[in-house]
Amino acid sequence: MWAEKVGKQLGHPTRSAAGWLVSKFLTLSNHVLEENAVQLCGIQPGDTVLEVGHGPGLGLQSAAKLLTEPSGRLIGVDYSEYMHQVASERLKELLARGKVTLHHCDVAAMPLVDSTVDKVFHCNCYYFWPDLKKGASELHRVMKPGGLMVTTLRLSNIATLAAKRVMPGENWRPEAYMAALRDSGFTDVKMEDKRHKHNTFQAIYATVSK
Numbered sequence: 001m002w003a004e005k006v007g008k009q010l011g012h013p014t015r016s017a018a019g020w021l022v023s024k025f026l027t028l029s030n031h032v033l034e035e036n037a038v039q040l041c042g043i044q045p046g047d048t049v050l051e052v053g054h055g056p057g058l059g060l061q062s063a064a065k066l067l068t069e070p071s072g073r074l075i076g077v078d079y080s081e082y083m084h085q086v087a088s089e090r091l092k093e094l095l096a097r098g099k100v101t102l103h104h105c106d107v108a109a110m111p112l113v114d115s116t117v118d119k120v121f122h123c124n125c126y127y128f129w130p131d132l133k134k135g136a137s138e139l140h141r142v143m144k145p146g147g148l149m150v151t152t153l154r155l156s157n158i159a160t161l162a163a164k165r166v167m168p169g170e171n172w173r174p175e176a177y178m179a180a181l182r183d184s185g186f187t188d189v190k191m192e193d194k195r196h197k198h199n200t201f202q203a204i205y206a207t208v209s210k
């Protein structure tokens, strides 16, 4: 019962005591994964970059620093209204300058024009998507040919949470997401082990083919 409740809040934080705790936990514990995802997707100063499931917005904050050309744009998408509000507060100056746009929506239905995004990154997110194929297809639709998608995760932690039934179903398995990416038209789909100081994490990469 508690596992299901924690899983629901991790997958869709709400404005509540539990949602507040999850937001604090994400802010304290996930900045390394967020920053590594930003670094690994090789952002160029004039790119259009999308983060899906941005949560409190730490990754967006890091990515914005790399988009130094006037044409560099950042887009965030999260279907938790609470996370949308928390990130909006964190990024209010960037939002006011028009550098960042945040959408409160599902990754499976984003209000973005076809083939407009150069890089996509996300952390600890795909396991919660109701339909991996719909999410991956939507990423493929909005990305430019040759665009790169990177997601970072700590597989051992995720497997532990899945064993305790915090993760819903089997979508947490990297193989499931990688298969959805290939089925949606991504190529060079691969997972690598990475090190950050004394910690190991994983990065999944996929390139858009159109």
Ligand SMILES: C[S@@+](CC[C@H](N)C(=O)[O-])C[C@H]1O[C@@H](n2cnc3c(N)ncnc32)[C@H](O)[C@@H]1O
Pocket: 010, 011, 012, 013, 026, 027, 030, 033, 034, 052, 053, 054, 055, 056, 077, 078, 079, 080, 083, 105, 106, 107, 108, 122, 123, 124, 125, 128, 129, 130
């Ligand atoms: C575990 S949190 C991770 C947040 C942040 N990336 C981090 O690592 O701290 C998962 C986030 O993904 C969002 N999310 C989950 N499924 C989503 C979907 N289908 N569409 C958009 N956002 C989604 C949740 O609302 C939540 O903010």
